Amino acid sequence: MIAIIGGGLAGLACALELKRAGREFALLEAAANFGGRQRTSQKDGFTLDHGFQVILSSYEVVGVVCDIPSLRPRWFESGAWTFDGQRLTRLESPFTNPIGALTSPIFTIGDKLRLGLLGAELLLTPCSRLLARCADSRDISTRAFLQRRGFSKSFISRFAQPFFGGVLLDNELETSAGLFSYYLKKFLTGRAWIPSGGIQALPESLAAQLPSSSLHLGSRVTALAPNCVQLENGELFPADRIILALDDPSLRILLGLPPPSAPRQVAVVYFKTQTSLYTNPCLILPEGSNLRVRHFVQITNIAPEFAPAGWHLVSATVLDSTGLEADELAEAAAHEIAAVFPRAAGTLQHLETIQVPYAIPSQPPGFAGRKAIPDLPQNVYACGDWEHGASIQAALNSGIETAKRVLRG
Numbered sequence: 239m240i241a242i243i244g245g246g247l248a249g250l251a252c253a254l255e256l257k258r259a260g261r262e263f264a265l266l267e268a269a270a271n272f273g274g275r276q277r278t279s280q281k282d283g284f285t286l287d288h289g290f291q292v293i294l295s296s297y298e299v300v301g302v303v304c305d306i307p308s309l310r311p312r313w314f315e316s317g318a319w320t321f322d323g324q325r326l327t328r329l330e331s332p333f334t335n336p337i338g339a340l341t342s343p344i345f346t347i348g349d350k351l352r353l354g355l356l357g358a359e360l361l362l363t364p365c366s367r368l369l370a371r372c373a374d375s376r377d378i379s380t381r382a383f384l385q386r387r388g389f390s391k392s393f394i395s396r397f398a399q400p401f402f403g404g405v406l407l408d409n410e411l412e413t414s415a416g417l418f419s420y421y422l423k424k425f426l427t428g429r430a431w432i433p434s435g436g437i438q439a440l441p442e443s444l445a446a447q448l449p450s451s452s453l454h455l456g457s458r459v460t461a462l463a464p465n466c467v468q469l470e471n472g473e474l475f476p477a478d479r480i481i482l483a484l485d486d487p488s489l490r491i492l493l494g495l496p497p498p499s500a501p502r503q504v505a506v507v508y509f510k511t512q513t514s515l516y517t518n519p520c521l522i523l524p525e526g527s528n529l530r531v532r533h534f535v536q537i538t539n540i541a542p543e544f545a546p547a548g549w550h551l552v553s554a555t556v557l558d559s560t561g562l563e564a565d566e567l568a569e570a571a572a573h574e575i576a577a578v579f580p581r582a583a584g585t586l587q588h589l590e591t592i593q594v595p596y597a598i599p600s601q602p603p604g605f606a607g608r609k610a611i612p613d614l615p616q617n618v619y620a621c622g623d624w625e626h627g628a629s630i631q632a633a634l635n636s637g638i639e640t641a642k643r644v645l646r647g
């Protein structure tokens with residue numbers, strides 16, 4: 239029997255691969271639902287994702303593990319709107335709208351040329367090579383990379399920081415330039431979408447393909463022993479192979495290792511409003527390093543079913559909420575949104591604030607080349623988004639690759 243511990247994307251993808259190979263397995267998940275960090279809840283008829291998460295059409299593996307049309311994708315428009323404190327300006331994707339991107343007033347001519355050159359380079363570089371850079375000792379931070387390539391301060395503060403700061407949950411752009419390049423390529427070649435049922439519909443669609451007799455919710459593993467795992471209730475679960483498909487902090491607890499350093503956290507502040515702020519299905523990027531809100535979106539412009547009829551749902555992503563009580567954070571977020579859309583003043587009603595204390599691991603330059611965990615016993619394997627870069631695609635691939643390793647023996 240193969241025991242997979244953890245029912246997030248990595249564990250579910252691993253289970254699917256074992257099922258395809260006709261192998262018996264048991265998937266042990268501590269929580270009451272599958273999905274791990276891809277969680278969605280409901281409140282007063284609103285659909286609330288626990289953190290702003292999007293799937294990219296360039297994540298090839300998503301179409302391998304699930305039937306995308308059955309998730310009823312709701313598409314974002316390529317590009318975004320930036321706000322410089324005075325005015326909203328459309329930011330076009332150079333690949334879906336090259337003319338719009340070339341004539342955009344946001345970037346200098348030099349930045350446009352540099353971005354075009356970088357984009358072309360990335361298109362010609364396989365993703366595997368970009369990810370390999372994350373393991374290279376010569377890897378540098380995203381900020382240093384952009385500076386070295388000659389991008390202007392305004393490119394960094396008006397685009398890279400609000401957009402990629404929000405993607406990498408890293409306001410200072412200290413994350414690996416290899417990973418940034420990989421994400422930039424994925425954004426340039428794909429479009430973002432969310433399932434109509436919220437982000438948790440993705441892992442749920444994977445779980446639905448697995449035999450229910452193999453699925454064990456509410457089964458927290460507390461210890462590993464030779465040929466078995468121990469559950470919280472003391473029960474021993476026999477297993478000749480054990481796959482740890484855990485988030486980094488849980489993996490470290492189970493292996494008796496110190497907690498991970500500097501993980502990225504995030505808070506999402508939800509507002510409901512009966513006054514639509516804007517109509518485009520895209521993200522708003524306010525500029526300024528002293529702002530709490532890194533980006534926000536009227537998510538019902540993309541997925542109208544996320545709110546009851548007559549209402550709009552606004553989701554604001556906050557990377558640093560330290561020092562603020564929940565009501566102070568909501569007030570600050572509402573104030574910053576109203577600076578962009580004055581009609582929001584007095585109409586936004588705070589619905590919920592969801593804190594995600596562990597969102598993704600810290601991914602500094604060269605992170606993938608460092609040994610994340612010590613050698614495991616011969617029958618124990620590990621996978622998860624901490625391996626090759628935190629993303630939906632990386633978590634799924636990590637689960638599939640680990641299942642293949644187990645099958646090879």
Ligand SMILES: Cc1cc2nc3c(=O)[nH]c(=O)nc-3n(C[C@H](O)[C@H](O)[C@H](O)COP(=O)(O)OP(=O)(O)OC[C@H]3O[C@@H](n4cnc5c(N)ncnc54)[C@H](O)[C@@H]3O)c2cc1C
Binds near residue numbers: 269275
């Ligand atoms: C706020 C936020 C925004 C994000 N945005 C994006 C995005 O836009 N695009 C993108 O590509 N990626 C995004 N990501 C990253 C992506 O969601 C993750 O990389 C991915 O979901 C991780 O999957 P995983 O299976 O590796 O880990 P997890 O989802 O953490 O799964 C681990 C599972 O193990 C279970 N578990 C833990 N301990 C035990 C135990 N002892 N016994 C049994 N079970 C246990 C947990 O309950 C959990 O279900 C985002 C993540 C967050 C949090």
